[in-house]
Amino acid sequence: MRQIKGREKTQGNSRKSFTNAKERKGRIREQESAGQLNNKAKTQNNISLSKNRIKTEKRHNQRMAKQIQKSTVEKDRILPEKLIQDSTVWDTIIVGAGAAGMTAALACGKEKQKVLLLDRQNQMGRKILVTGNGKCNLTNFAQKPKYYRSDCPEKVQKVLSVFGQKEAMELFQSLGIYTKDKNGYVYPYSEQAASVREAFETEILSNPSITFVPFSEVYNVQKKEDVFLIKAKEQLGQSEQSTGKQGNGEKIEKVYRCQSLLVTTGGFAGPKFGCDGSGYAFAKVFGHEIIKPLPALTALKSSAPFLKKVSGVRNQAEITLEIDGEPVKKETGELQWTDYGISGVAIFQLSRFAITALEEKKKVALYFDFMPELSSKEKLRLFLMLAQNHKKRDMLSFVKGLFPAKLCPVILREAGLREETLAGTLKEEEWNALVMAVSHFPLRINGYMGYEKAQVTRGGISLTELTGNLESDFQPGLFFAGEVADVDGTCGGYNLQWAFSSGTVAGRAIVKRNQELFKDDRHTMEENDGISERNRRR
Numbered sequence: 001m002r003q004i005k006g007r008e009k010t011q012g013n014s015r016k017s018f019t020n021a022k023e024r025k026g027r028i029r030e031q032e033s034a035g036q037l038n039n040k041a042k043t044q045n046n047i048s049l050s051k052n053r054i055k056t057e058k059r060h061n062q063r064m065a066k067q068i069q070k071s072t073v074e075k076d077r078i079l080p081e082k083l084i085q086d087s088t089v090w091d092t093i094i095v096g097a098g099a100a101g102m103t104a105a106l107a108c109g110k111e112k113q114k115v116l117l118l119d120r121q122n123q124m125g126r127k128i129l130v131t132g133n134g135k136c137n138l139t140n141f142a143q144k145p146k147y148y149r150s151d152c153p154e155k156v157q158k159v160l161s162v163f164g165q166k167e168a169m170e171l172f173q174s175l176g177i178y179t180k181d182k183n184g185y186v187y188p189y190s191e192q193a194a195s196v197r198e199a200f201e202t203e204i205l206s207n208p209s210i211t212f213v214p215f216s217e218v219y220n221v222q223k224k225e226d227v228f229l230i231k232a233k234e235q236l237g238q239s240e241q242s243t244g245k246q247g248n249g250e251k252i253e254k255v256y257r258c259q260s261l262l263v264t265t266g267g268f269a270g271p272k273f274g275c276d277g278s279g280y281a282f283a284k285v286f287g288h289e290i291i292k293p294l295p296a297l298t299a300l301k302s303s304a305p306f307l308k309k310v311s312g313v314r315n316q317a318e319i320t321l322e323i324d325g326e327p328v329k330k331e332t333g334e335l336q337w338t339d340y341g342i343s344g345v346a347i348f349q350l351s352r353f354a355i356t357a358l359e360e361k362k363k364v365a366l367y368f369d370f371m372p373e374l375s376s377k378e379k380l381r382l383f384l385m386l387a388q389n390h391k392k393r394d395m396l397s398f399v400k401g402l403f404p405a406k407l408c409p410v411i412l413r414e415a416g417l418r419e420e421t422l423a424g425t426l427k428e429e430e431w432n433a434l435v436m437a438v439s440h441f442p443l444r445i446n447g448y449m450g451y452e453k454a455q456v457t458r459g460g461i462s463l464t465e466l467t468g469n470l471e472s473d474f475q476p477g478l479f480f481a482g483e484v485a486d487v488d489g490t491c492g493g494y495n496l497q498w499a500f501s502s503g504t505v506a507g508r509a510i511v512k513r514n515q516e517l518f519k520d521d522r523h524t525m526e527e528n529d530g531i532s533e534r535n536r537r538r
């Protein structure tokens with residue numbers, strides 16, 4: 001027995017007899033045909049796409065389909081005798097115990113719903129450990145719609161208006177997470193992401209309504225007779241960090257059943273933390289559209305030969321992103337030069353736009369202003385003043401007084417200046433060239449780092465096909481929350497905020513749904529009892 005916590009009580013078949021099952025099936029059929037009509041309209045629109053874009057899209061979709069398939073394909077054959085039917089009909093099963101799944105579990109558990117929380121990892125909330133460089137940037141006091149991107153921004157705002165930053169702070173407090181405000185960026189007071197993960201875990205494991213099963217890899221979901229069937233491969237081999245228990249290495253396959261299903265499997269980002277896009281495959285089973293997933297908040301690649309020489313340098317800059325020669329976005333922050341390209345929070349913020357442009361085969365370049373606090377005139381005045389005092393200094397030593405040493409030869413080359421030229425001998429146009437080089441230093445971008453390095457996945461399950469409570473338009477009782485949905489936030493606590501908000505909103509809606517089903521169910525049972533009572537009397 002490897003379930004860590006919770007009750008297990010068979011409820012029999014009574015819950016299956018829903019009075020309005022026919023009605024609900026009708027709704028699905030209507031919505032499915034609406035979905036087909038939508039698809040037709042989409043096909044018409046697609047005809048107008050250029051051939052190139054279609055090819056790129058096809059290639060990407062094939063890659064994605066392979067990845068999705070890989071995530072659901074059976075990796076090991078499981079002997080039939082190891083196939084175990086779980087006898088419980090759970091109120092709710094949550095697939096994926098990340099930030100969204102854990103928050104949803106708490107929302108359901110609070111209302112004494114019988115919740116089964118499954119995760120393929122050895123412990124819940126593992127990705128949280130690496131967030132905010134191990135400090136976990138929980139949320140941000142600055143909340144504006146522009147910090148969240150989605151195909152349906154109004155639905156994101158609806159969710160955030162129900163459970164936003166203020167409510168998240170209350171949740172942290174209730175979990176015993178005391179927070180710290182760093183210029184609006186909220187961190188745990190301990191500045192240790194582990195304390196956040198543990199606070200969630202402690203609360204979940206102490207709730208008898210919630211059962212957490214680690215090492216449980218869900219590979220198939222379906223709905224039969226108003227009940228969801230969830231198939232998972234489980235391995236009892238590795239030590240379970242949550243309990244310290246050691247399994248016996250046995251591989252089993254389990255079939256679970258539930259009334260409501262919440263998918264919180266994240267996207268593709270952070271594959272080390274169990275994310276392989278399997279939630280998209282589950283959504284597809286029920287006819288959902290997946291908005292093309294792409295890495296976001298990631299480093300950018302360049303083939304500039306000087307990168308090997310400047311790798312490891314960190315410096316401040318204002319960065320302008322240019323697409324096809326047009327400046328489109330600016331960010332200021334620390335640059336982290338690497339041998340493959342450029343990284344750092346400011347680059348992450350720009351990466352979403354750069355990646356879109358690269359995918360559309362547009363020309364992408366970054367321009368750096370290494371002294372953004374000074375105008376070009378002020379820079380020139382400063383250089384001339386310094387040169388006045390250091391006429392005999394060669395230009396390499398001169399610029400080393402201003403910029404990181406490894407970057408100096410590269411700056412001089414960009415300005416067309418020789419390292420050994422003496423500062424006192426430079427002509428005015430040469431000083432202007434230096435001003436230009438440090439104000440508008442170019443880096444051509446030709447790629448981006450993949451999901452291993454990306455903090456989030458943009459794209460995912462379209463919010464246009466989910467209700468305001470994140471329930472599927474096509475399949476009642478099926479919910480999606482967190483990164484698996486097509487929402488990605490800017491860097492600064494917005495992605496975790498979305499996970500907490502969407503997890504809670506979905507969790508609360510599930511509670512409501514299950515309670516209504518239970519009422520329906522009781523009603524049916526009472527009606528049936530009434531009939532049998534009348535029959536008995538006859």
Ligand SMILES: Cc1cc2nc3c(=O)[nH]c(=O)nc-3n(C[C@H](O)[C@H](O)[C@H](O)COP(=O)(O)OP(=O)(O)OC[C@H]3O[C@@H](n4cnc5c(N)ncnc54)[C@H](O)[C@@H]3O)c2cc1C
Nearest residue numbers: 096098099100120131132137218266274482483493495496
């Ligand atoms: C390095 C890094 C740093 C970050 N820093 C921050 C930050 O400081 N602030 C911020 O706001 N955001 C940050 N993020 C983003 C943030 O962590 C995510 O957006 C957020 O955790 C998403 O939560 P989620 O619950 O939707 O998904 P996840 O946290 O990805 O959880 C999904 C869970 O589902 C499980 N799972 C997946 N498929 C299956 C399956 N088939 N069967 C069983 N289990 C499955 C996985 O094991 C995983 O535990 C960072 C991300 C990374 C990678």
